[in-house]
Amino acid sequence: MKLYYYINTGHRIGLDRLRRSAPVINALSDMGIEVSMLTNDFRAGEYAKEQFGIRKYVSVDVVRNIANIATPADALVFDSEEESRAMWADMATYFRSFIRISDNPDDFAEAGEILISSMKSIGDAPKADIVDPRYFEATDHGDERIYFWGDDDYDQELLRVADAFEGLDITLLEGYYFFMQYGSELAGKFKSVEDSENYDEVLMHAGRFLSSSPQSVLEALAAGSNPLYLKKSGISVAWDAKMESLGIPVLSSFDKDAIEQALSATLVYRKKVLRKEAASEVATYIKDNLR
Incomplete structure (x- = not known):
């Protein structure tokens, strides 16, 4: 038996699921289980290798093609x-x-499948x-x-709402799938622009981390970077x-006054809800349910 771990990724989807899946794959590897990561494109696999040390990855263009690799x-x-x-x-x-x-x-498990949820507890499964x-x-x-929009912006939506950041002394952290020179187009609306290669350093040392990527908001919370969630x-x-x-404020629109007010507020977060051991706990649950 081989274990394959499929993650929906790509230039229209982003890398949120990869960022949460990679540590689980690494934990499984540490347990002696050989795992092959399956992603929608080769670049996502390269990112997983460079940023998370994932050794085995294969790109799968459509879900149905998984059966051409796995048995x-x-x-x-x-x-x-x-x-x-x-x-x-x-x-x-x-x-x-x-x-x-x-x-x-609202999800539920079909007959024969095992479900792990990020939104609710299901049986003895750890929350994701x-x-x-x-x-x-x-x-x-x-x-x-x-500010981090996310790794994808294929339709350049950020460019259409970027006026909301002008004059707020905010640095833009580029996304991994941003088009070449896209940061230059956005530069006039932000204090400065950081390359996506600096993601970890920028996120972990930020004073306030505003993001439209749910996974990045959770990472900033764990890092103590005082996150805010700006919906897109x-x-x-x-x-x-x-x-x-x-305890993370949710901003429902790209409104300059609302953003400025939220950035200036003193907030109390529930950081302890997130646990450093979560990835290994999910990995253990997966291992225990391999028949």
């Missing part, structure tokens, strides 16, 4: 909302073990509040205000309640 004797972890319940049921029947990770609070352990390390924080289109509203449960 019925193998196990599949599926971190994605792609396809349909009928497809998930087929996967549960086809693979020796099928474990799905979901961000939908996964942040790479490195973000829990103590760091010094300055006064820098950072296409992200499930379920994340609003998630952020509020952690």
Whole structure:
């Protein structure tokens, strides 16, 4: 039996699921389980190798092609909302073990599958509040205000709302899939622009970290970087309640006055809700459910 770990990634999707899945894959590897990461594009695999030390990765252009790589004797972890319940049921029947990770609070497990949720407790499954352990390390924080849209902006939506950041002394942290020279186009609206290669350093030392990427907000919370969540289109509203449960302010629009007020406020976060051990706990649960 081989274990495959599929993650929905790409220049229209971003890398949020990869950022939470990579530490689980590393924890599984530390337990002696050989895991092959499956991503939607080669660049995501390269990022996983460079930033998380993932050794084995393969790009899969469509979900149905997973069956061209894996066999019925193998196990599949599926971190994605792609396809349909009928497809998930087929996967549960086809693979020796099928474990799905979901961000939908109304989701439920089909017959034969195992469900892990980031939004609710399901049986004895650990909640998928996964942040790479490195973000829990103590760091010094300055006064820098950072904004991170996310790793993807294929339709250049940020450019259309960037006026909201002008004059607020905010530095833009570029996304991994940003177009060449896109940062230059945005530069006039921000204090400065940081390359995506500096993601960890910038996030972990920020004084305030404003982001439209839910996973990056969680990482900033773990790092003590005083995050704020600025909603953008296409992200499930379920994340609003998630952020509020952690004491993270949710800004519903790209409004300059609202952003400035939120950045100046003194906030009390529930950082202890996130646990450094979460990745290893999810990995252990996956290992224990490999038939």
